[in-house]
Amino acid sequence: MFGTALSQLRYGMAILRNRSIRPQDLERIARDLVATLAEFGEPGADSALLPGQAGQVDPEIRRTVTRRSLRATARAAVRHTSYYHRIFGELGLDPDSLTTETWSQVPITPKKALRGLPTAFVSTAATPALMALTTGTSGTPTAVWYSRAELDTTIAFSTISAALGLGLRPRHTMAYAGCSRATLPLINAEESTTRVGASFVQFGTIDPAVALDRLAAPLGLPGKAPQITHLTTSASYLSALVQHAEQDGWRPADFGLESIGVGGEVLSGPLRERAEAAFGAPVSTSYLMTETLPSSGTPCSRGHLHHTTEFGHLEVLDPLTWSPTGPGGTGMVVHTPYVPYRECTLLLRYATGDLVRLPDAEPDCELAHLPATSTILGRWSGPLSATVPTRDVLDVIEAEPDVPLPARYTLTEEPDGGVLLHLLVRTLPAATLRRALEGRIAASGMAVTGLVLYDDRSAMPPTGPVRADLREHAFQPVPQAAARMGSGA
Incomplete structure (x- = not known):
């Protein structure tokens, strides 16, 4: 050549x-x-x-x-x-x-x-x-x-990475479950996927239950694997998918996934393990x-x-x-x-x-x-974010099934210098969960001096948004009566 x-x-x-x-x-x-x-x-x-x-x-x-x-x-x-x-x-x-x-x-x-x-x-x-x-x-x-x-250069690099790093081949189908307004990642994902001969499906951050249905649905495409083989998404949206998959009884055999790629947010060890157990595919991350x-x-x-x-x-x-x-x-x-x-x-x-x-x-x-x-620990928002980084918190709380995903938490500093972890849980009282969480916090060495649990998010101190919150809604079915009125019937 x-x-x-x-x-x-x-x-x-x-x-x-x-x-x-x-x-x-x-x-x-x-x-x-x-x-x-x-x-x-x-x-x-x-x-x-x-x-x-x-x-x-x-x-x-x-x-x-x-x-x-x-x-x-x-x-x-x-x-x-x-x-x-x-x-x-x-x-x-x-x-x-x-x-x-x-x-x-x-x-x-x-x-x-x-x-x-x-x-x-x-x-x-x-x-x-x-x-x-x-x-x-x-x-x-x-x-x-x-x-x-620059776009052409970046797409060429992404194509090389898709072929060598992700191992994409023409038989594969990639689903992109990321926010559509993040323009460049979407362009790179679509162009690099199709240039290696694989097919591409844009999900967006739709309702997780709908996304699971689409991941499990047969494709029926000539020359392609029977189902979607690769998924690219953010950590928080993956956690939402895991939550629904665990609750609704989905099994790894229901899907055809061979690889899940995560970017844009911190991927905890427990979330990786739960996602691999739910979907039967390895989960990787990059920066x-x-x-x-x-x-x-x-x-x-x-x-x-x-x-x-x-x-x-x-x-x-x-x-x-x-x-x-x-x-x-x-x-x-x-x-x-x-x-x-x-x-x-x-x-x-x-x-x-x-x-x-x-x-x-x-x-x-x-x-x-x-x-x-190290892998990314979190975002800087002041000294507390370095003392108790996002990764350390998620490694503790995302290991507990009774903590709803995506996990909602915040940290506050007390006048005496202590640090409180405020966490949303499914139901209160939660004595068993509290003991488990306090044990994990102590074992991790995380600089948290107290734990406050809530079953009502509105009662918590403000929690930061995550990418799974950037929900893209589909059109709702139009009631037939309204449709007739709108048509002038």
Whole structure:
């Protein structure tokens, strides 16, 4: 495949020189990968060298590429965006003098700045094509502009990942149960699925009972598996599906699922186990953000989250001081997506809000050559969110069947410094459940000093929204009498 070799060479040279990527080169690589899989069935050992597949790179080359990429990205941001032109001018910073050692001189970009004036981050040298919105469950939706070339590049990367990471093949059918207003993930999922020859079904966040019916329904499509084989969704919507599957007596044999992918929210260990028991399919998670694509995080067999260095620069910083987090500490993911992968919305040292914990020691796993953190612990909302992160709470409460899913809880600080966990349960009194929960809290070492149970959500302190709340309603049947009146009969 001489043409593919030329495409890979052009792609590699563009990265080394920080020049514009030809989307057609990546599309050719992805298309030929799909053709190879169709002919030989499985990828070869050299597939790890494909773009975005976390192949090993000589450390010295990586340092050189990182320095060049940071300078090129800062240079483009200063020249072509009003936000960074002003910031660098006020501080007297020269983007061409920056190194990895002096990168901390660049100010942190808070999420509220991007939300407040997204066009201030749009490059005057780019041609905006699509405004991608986040779901907005943690606040005002964030708007990120993408050019046509960026979309084509991201879709090509997603196609490679769908074929190699998800193992999608033409016989498969993917159901996407995510909020439709999260534009970019939906586009990527549909395009990458169909480009590998698989079929795609858009569910949206519909009533979980309806979604279960659709997952179990026979497809009757030529050349396809009898039922939907892959499901992509958020953790909270998966928990709603698990709740209904357990209550309504669904069995794994009722479904044809082979894989469930979860993103956008924290996936607890107990929810993973309950979902695998309910649907008979392995559940996996990864880390992607609309603001930082195509950068991503991939879990390894040891439970770390490994972050790609090809597409951007990762930092883990203290959310209060913005100093580097030490081994074993908890910090926020701060990310700089590189040009030439990004050319429209440019971000330097973007504070994602996502909390992770750094390993105590260098990891010893199959992805040890990539930077490692814990999986995402939750979102930063103040010091308490780092002291008692979302993952720690969900690992305790989602293990108990008498806690309705999606779990509704909140934390409050007491005047004496204690922390109360307020939790919605099915019914009160719940003495047995209380003892079980208090035992789990004590065993986990979670810094919670008290537990308050409720069977009425309106009586609780306010709880945060989850993606399962972004419910998309179907049209209701129209009563025949009303229909006759509306027709003028």
